[in-house]
Amino acid sequence: MDYTKYYSGDIPSLMRSPVREIFRKVDLNAIFSFAGGYPHSSTFPVEDIRRISSEVLDKYGAKALQYGATQGVPELREVISKRYSVPVSNIQITTSSQQGIDVCTRVLIDPGDTVLCSNPTYLGALQSFKSYRANMMTISEFRERLSRGENPKAKFCYVIPDFQNPSGETMTLEQRKELVELAQKGDFIIVEDSPYRELRYSGEEVPTIYSLCPERTLHLGSFSKIFAPGFRLGWIFGPEELLDKIYVVKQSLDLCPPIFDQYIAAEFMGSGALDRNLQKSISLYRKKRDHLLSLLEKYMPEGVSWTYPEGGLFLFLTLPPHIDTVALYDKALSAGVAYVAGSFFHIDGSGKNTMRMNFSFLDIERMEEGIRILAKVLEED
Amino acid sequence: MDYTKYYSGDIPSLMRSPVREIFRKVDLNAIFSFAGGYPHSSTFPVEDIRRISSEVLDKYGAKALQYGATQGVPELREVISKRYSVPVSNIQITTSSQQGIDVCTRVLIDPGDTVLCSNPTYLGALQSFKSYRANMMTISEFRERLSRGENPKAKFCYVIPDFQNPSGETMTLEQRKELVELAQKGDFIIVEDSPYRELRYSGEEVPTIYSLCPERTLHLGSFSKIFAPGFRLGWIFGPEELLDKIYVVKQSLDLCPPIFDQYIAAEFMGSGALDRNLQKSISLYRKKRDHLLSLLEKYMPEGVSWTYPEGGLFLFLTLPPHIDTVALYDKALSAGVAYVAGSFFHIDGSGKNTMRMNFSFLDIERMEEGIRILAKVLEED
Numbered sequence: 022m023d024y025t026k027y028y029s030g031d032i033p034s035l036m037r038s039p040v041r042e043i044f045r046k047v048d049l050n051a052i053f054s055f056a057g058g059y060p061h062s063s064t065f066p067v068e069d070i071r072r073i074s075s076e077v078l079d080k081y082g083a084k085a086l087q088y089g090a091t092q093g094v095p096e097l098r099e100v101i102s103k104r105y106s107v108p109v110s111n112i113q114i115t116t117s118s119q120q121g122i123d124v125c126t127r128v129l130i131d132p133g134d135t136v137l138c139s140n141p142t143y144l145g146a147l148q149s150f151k152s153y154r155a156n157m158m159t160i161s162e163f164r165e166r167l168s169r170g171e172n173p174k175a176k177f178c179y180v181i182p183d184f185q186n187p188s189g190e191t192m193t194l195e196q197r198k199e200l201v202e203l204a205q206k207g208d209f210i211i212v213e214d215s216p217y218r219e220l221r222y223s224g225e226e227v228p229t230i231y232s233l234c235p236e237r238t239l240h241l242g243s244f245s246k247i248f249a250p251g252f253r254l255g256w257i258f259g260p261e262e263l264l265d266k267i268y269v270v271k272q273s274l275d276l277c278p279p280i281f282d283q284y285i286a287a288e289f290m291g292s293g294a295l296d297r298n299l300q301k302s303i304s305l306y307r308k309k310r311d312h313l314l315s316l317l318e319k320y321m322p323e324g325v326s327w328t329y330p331e332g333g334l335f336l337f338l339t340l341p342p343h344i345d346t347v348a349l350y351d352k353a354l355s356a357g358v359a360y361v362a363g364s365f366f367h368i369d370g371s372g373k374n375t376m377r378m379n380f381s382f383l384d385i386e387r388m389e390e391g392i393r394i395l396a397k398v399l400e401e402d
Numbered sequence: 403m404d405y406t407k408y409y410s411g412d413i414p415s416l417m418r419s420p421v422r423e424i425f426r427k428v429d430l431n432a433i434f435s436f437a438g439g440y441p442h443s444s445t446f447p448v449e450d451i452r453r454i455s456s457e458v459l460d461k462y463g464a465k466a467l468q469y470g471a472t473q474g475v476p477e478l479r480e481v482i483s484k485r486y487s488v489p490v491s492n493i494q495i496t497t498s499s500q501q502g503i504d505v506c507t508r509v510l511i512d513p514g515d516t517v518l519c520s521n522p523t524y525l526g527a528l529q530s531f532k533s534y535r536a537n538m539m540t541i542s543e544f545r546e547r548l549s550r551g552e553n554p555k556a557k558f559c560y561v562i563p564d565f566q567n568p569s570g571e572t573m574t575l576e577q578r579k580e581l582v583e584l585a586q587k588g589d590f591i592i593v594e595d596s597p598y599r600e601l602r603y604s605g606e607e608v609p610t611i612y613s614l615c616p617e618r619t620l621h622l623g624s625f626s627k628i629f630a631p632g633f634r635l636g637w638i639f640g641p642e643e644l645l646d647k648i649y650v651v652k653q654s655l656d657l658c659p660p661i662f663d664q665y666i667a668a669e670f671m672g673s674g675a676l677d678r679n680l681q682k683s684i685s686l687y688r689k690k691r692d693h694l695l696s697l698l699e700k701y702m703p704e705g706v707s708w709t710y711p712e713g714g715l716f717l718f719l720t721l722p723p724h725i726d727t728v729a730l731y732d733k734a735l736s737a738g739v740a741y742v743a744g745s746f747f748h749i750d751g752s753g754k755n756t757m758r759m760n761f762s763f764l765d766i767e768r769m770e771e772g773i774r775i776l777a778k779v780l781e782e783d
Binding site: 065252270 | 403405408409410411412413416417418419422425426438440441443444446448451452455456459463464465466467468469470471472497498500501503504508509510511512515526529530533557558590591617618626630631632633634641643644647650651653654655656657658659660661662663
């Protein structure tokens, strides 16, 4: 039976995640993986979760297993409100921060509408934008057009200001202010995706875009990197009117976020266990980042450069122009090392000689061997 | 700031769930609630979940907290495969069966495409169809048009064959076969929503539509009524080609379903705990259904009729034509009793003198008082 005729018009625009396709085929633990954005398994608070799971069942009983409010359980919204100094009425809990991206796009985008973003940017966001048949434009192109006296239109701008995925770079306060100004001039919303913000290893914290311009910003937060991605919980801060539309869409998406998980996350965050665990993660990842940087210095052939991330999970490599990291991928994988080709993060197919490297997942003891193999693959190309 | 200009074209079509709006404002435990589709809290296996949560952390450790496969964890797909005799490759785990409805609609529907359904039908499904700007048509209208020699088009037909929400009615084998025939003639897909199927209190099981016509059917299952709705887990059985599109859309929706929850559900279902718990639920709900039926018999004024459900959570009342259950709702709530007005489940605004009654949520000891109050409100109208 041919199903093509039944499909909606969105289907031909769908983009498969190359990262998820890698994970479908390869046992990550059997290779040296710099692909993916997986936290290191030692950062997961297994014993806290065991204890808190039981406490939640004591405290809430059947309530932890019943349906709950679409906005999220009050207890979780309250601890998030306290931690980030945002009123409860401006907080929507999401079933993963990926859902946050999806639901913001759904509320704002019709086919052909323009989304602004950096180039490169997070590919899960590109997947979502493409699935709604959005038109993609770089922020700099929009800025140029505006300054040329043209009247470019965009519905929203998607940015990851802290330790960007994939580049690892952080926007300065000046750059954030300029973006807010551009949003006011160009009349668009800013979707600030901020899953890595609390994973800072050096440098000074920069205010969120949301704090600079709350009336124009939807700020996405996530438990995935500060707690456990297996809980699929995130949040959105935003203007109440926009959150109200997101709320109604979310009713039809999944009624409400997982309840048991929300109570566990609330207890974990509210009791201080999250902060203790975060200190451990930061100290581990700082070591891993520094180690990766020194290994790149030691092993990478001439003509390879990379970014210096102040936090997060990634850095970005630029290789000599003749190297195509998509073409090279199978060879690297056969040699035992995985990365994500940089072109997947680009909206225009550029970045062929770039790659994203994750430094959170692979054990620190195994990083040197992985980089040695990768350097050899690059040298032979 | 006026946000209207930023919204996508879907937003004006959004329908708020009147059920979720009720829950937003009212403490369900403080009134006699026949609204909602909440399981009774005594059916939640709190102690099993406590034990299994801990076992899952022993057995899988960090793996239970990490990202996982978009299709769902293999362990859960396998126990579902075994229980329902469906190959693993035809199973996609969803983050709630509401997400199942949403993702099927997204894959199949463009604005203006037709969805067939019964009238009345589940309002969460109507919310999803309307949010994609689908055109709604009853199955019987489609059938008539076809038999008149017209060439009506529909992308899919949405049905709840077992203990329908809201009517409580079950399709006979003959009716299921006729629907499959209609789907073949009319060339549409069938979305079979089956959250209540295992809650049968009397009568004989009827084969699923999926079993009659797997190549044309997307079958939606749910853990909400047989385990706990707070876990937000469901599944889809379907043809591999359709599931592949659903899989790619799901990547951009939320990457993967909650992992810890999936392992708990897999253990609960695979170990036999689910079947033991289900027997308890069935025996409780059978008593509650029979009690409600006898109370309606005893208290309802003349001119009121109702359906006799062989399972599930609902029955449907038809009142004298002069009664408008939407208009009556505030009065009923002030008197202490909640229901859902039947017109919300209708695609054409009809059903003004109908209401859905849920018999799972309210304690059996409190049902008589609730029905006495409701009868009085109806008599005074």
